[in-house]
Amino acid sequence: MSDILKSVHRTAKGLKKSGVMDKTTMRKFDVLCLTNVHEFTPDQVRNLRLKNNLSQPVFTQYFNVSE
Incomplete structure (x- = not known):
């Protein structure tokens, strides 16, 4: 995973944890950040x-x- 994807994924996890992002959107980020x-x-x-x-x-x- 590139540094940019790691950063975006970390940010998304924080948003989900704080309740700003829902579970479905977090799943989309998880899929985008999977290893090739x-x-x-x-x-x-x-x-x-x-x-x-x-x-x-x-x-x-x-x-x-x-x-």
Whole structure:
């Protein structure tokens, strides 16, 4: 998250805490400030798993996904 987004989010949290901002608006700010998700290719996932010496079942449990 950029410094600007951190600052805006901190301000929004303060506004909500003081009752100036409602819960719905705060949720919108939360969504805007989420970390970007990096997409991996199947080969990158496999290489990461092998690099860490993990079996497929164990690797998938770390990320709560199916094999």
